[in-house]
Amino acid sequence: MTTDAIELPDHPASGDAPPQVDNLDALESEAIHIFREVAGEFDRPVILFSGGKDSTVLVHLALKAFWPAPVPFPLLHVDTGHNFGEVIDFRDELVARHDLRLVVASVQDYIDDGRLQERPDGTRNPLQTTPLLDGISENRFDAVFGGGRRDEERARAKERIFSLRNAFGQWDPRRQRPELWNLYNGRHRPGEHVRVFPLSNWTELDIWRYIQREKIELPQIYFAHRREVFQRDGMWLTSGPWGGPRDGEEPVEKTVRYRTVGDGSCTGAVESEAYTVDDVIAEVAASRLTERGATRADDRMSEAAMEDRKREGYF
Incomplete structure (x- = not known):
C-alpha cells in the first residue's frame, strides 16, 4: 500500500486551543x-x-x-x-x-x-x-x-x-x-x-456546584434559617439532647446555616443569608476556611486530632 492511500486524521492548527473537559x-x-x-x-x-x-x-x-x-x-x-x-x-x-x-x-x-x-x-x-x-x-x-x-x-x-x-x-x-x-x-x-x-x-465548592447541576436534595439545615443558638469557643451551637447552653452562654436567635453536619454538641452553625444553592455557592467561593475548620469543635482538640x-x- 502506498502512502497516498492512507487517510491521515485532521489536526488542529497550532493556534487552536485543545478541547476543554468540564x-x-x-x-x-x-x-x-x-x-x-x-x-x-x-x-x-x-x-x-x-x-x-x-x-x-x-x-x-x-x-x-x-x-x-x-x-x-x-x-x-x-x-x-x-x-x-x-x-x-x-x-x-x-x-x-x-x-x-x-x-x-x-x-x-x-x-x-x-x-x-x-x-x-x-x-x-x-x-x-x-x-x-x-x-x-x-x-x-x-x-x-x-x-x-x-x-x-x-x-x-x-x-x-x-x-x-x-x-x-x-x-x-x-x-x-x-x-x-x-x-x-x-x-x-x-x-x-x-x-x-x-x-x-x-x-x-465542587460539591456545591455538582449539587446545583444535578439538583440534589439536601437537609434544609444546610440553608439559612432562624434558629436559637449560643456561643461557645467561638462557634454558634444549638441546644439539644446533648446539653447546653451552660451558665453564661446566653441563647440568641440568629439567621444561620450549617456547612457540615455531625454530632450536635460539636458542630457549629455560621451566620448566613444563603437561602438557595446559588447563595451557598457564592458564600463558599468567598470563604477562606474549610467547613471543618470553621465549625467542628472535635477537630480543634489538638493539631493532630x-x-x-x-x-x-x-x-
Missing part, C-alpha cells in the same frame, strides 16, 4: 469509575452515610454508576444519638425513596449496655469509632466508602483513594499505596478492609 464531568467520571472498580474487586462493600451533603452526593453517584440496576450494597450510619432531627428525617426519606438498605450502628446502644461511657464534655463524636468498627466486622464489610475530601483537613489530605486498614481498623500512613494512572490496589488480608474515598479530589482518630479506626 471539571465536574471529570470528577463525576472518576468517582463512578471508583464505584465500579470496588464493585468488581470486593465482595461486601458499604457506603458510610450520615445524611450530610458529601455522603448524599456519594449515594447520587452510586445510583448513577449502577443505573438501571439498584445500588448493589447497603448504607451504614453510625448514629451518635446527638444528630440533628432534620438530618435523620432526610436520611430515612432518602433510603425509602431509593429502596436502599440501611444498617445503623448506635452509639446510644453501646452507652446503655456499658460498652461505652459518656464523655465529661458531652460530645459523642469520639465515641463513634467502636460502633463503626464493630459494624464493619459484624457485617463482614471489606470496602467502606466515605465522603472524605482532601481539602477538608490535613490528615485527610494524606490519605489515598484506597486506604488500607488493618484487622483492628487502624490506619497506618506508612502503608499507603501508590495510585498511578487511576490504578487502585484493593488487596487485603483476611480481617483487613479498605476505606474508599471517591470524593478525594473534590473541593467543597483527626489523624489520631484515624489511626484508631475513625473515618
Whole structure:
C-alpha cells in the first residue's frame, strides 16, 4: 500500500486551543469509575452515610454508576444519638425513596449496655469509632466508602483513594499505596478492609456546584434559617439532647446555616443569608476556611486530632 492511500486524521492548527473537559464531568467520571472498580474487586462493600451533603452526593453517584440496576450494597450510619432531627428525617426519606438498605450502628446502644461511657464534655463524636468498627466486622464489610475530601483537613489530605486498614481498623500512613494512572490496589488480608474515598479530589465548592447541576436534595439545615443558638469557643451551637447552653452562654436567635453536619454538641452553625444553592455557592467561593475548620469543635482538640482518630479506626 502506498502512502497516498492512507487517510491521515485532521489536526488542529497550532493556534487552536485543545478541547476543554468540564471539571465536574471529570470528577463525576472518576468517582463512578471508583464505584465500579470496588464493585468488581470486593465482595461486601458499604457506603458510610450520615445524611450530610458529601455522603448524599456519594449515594447520587452510586445510583448513577449502577443505573438501571439498584445500588448493589447497603448504607451504614453510625448514629451518635446527638444528630440533628432534620438530618435523620432526610436520611430515612432518602433510603425509602431509593429502596436502599440501611444498617445503623448506635452509639446510644453501646452507652446503655456499658460498652461505652459518656464523655465529661458531652460530645459523642469520639465515641463513634467502636460502633463503626464493630459494624464493619459484624457485617463482614471489606470496602467502606466515605465522603472524605482532601481539602477538608490535613490528615485527610494524606490519605489515598484506597486506604488500607488493618484487622483492628487502624490506619497506618506508612502503608499507603501508590495510585498511578487511576490504578487502585484493593488487596487485603483476611480481617483487613479498605476505606474508599471517591470524593478525594473534590473541593467543597465542587460539591456545591455538582449539587446545583444535578439538583440534589439536601437537609434544609444546610440553608439559612432562624434558629436559637449560643456561643461557645467561638462557634454558634444549638441546644439539644446533648446539653447546653451552660451558665453564661446566653441563647440568641440568629439567621444561620450549617456547612457540615455531625454530632450536635460539636458542630457549629455560621451566620448566613444563603437561602438557595446559588447563595451557598457564592458564600463558599468567598470563604477562606474549610467547613471543618470553621465549625467542628472535635477537630480543634489538638493539631493532630483527626489523624489520631484515624489511626484508631475513625473515618
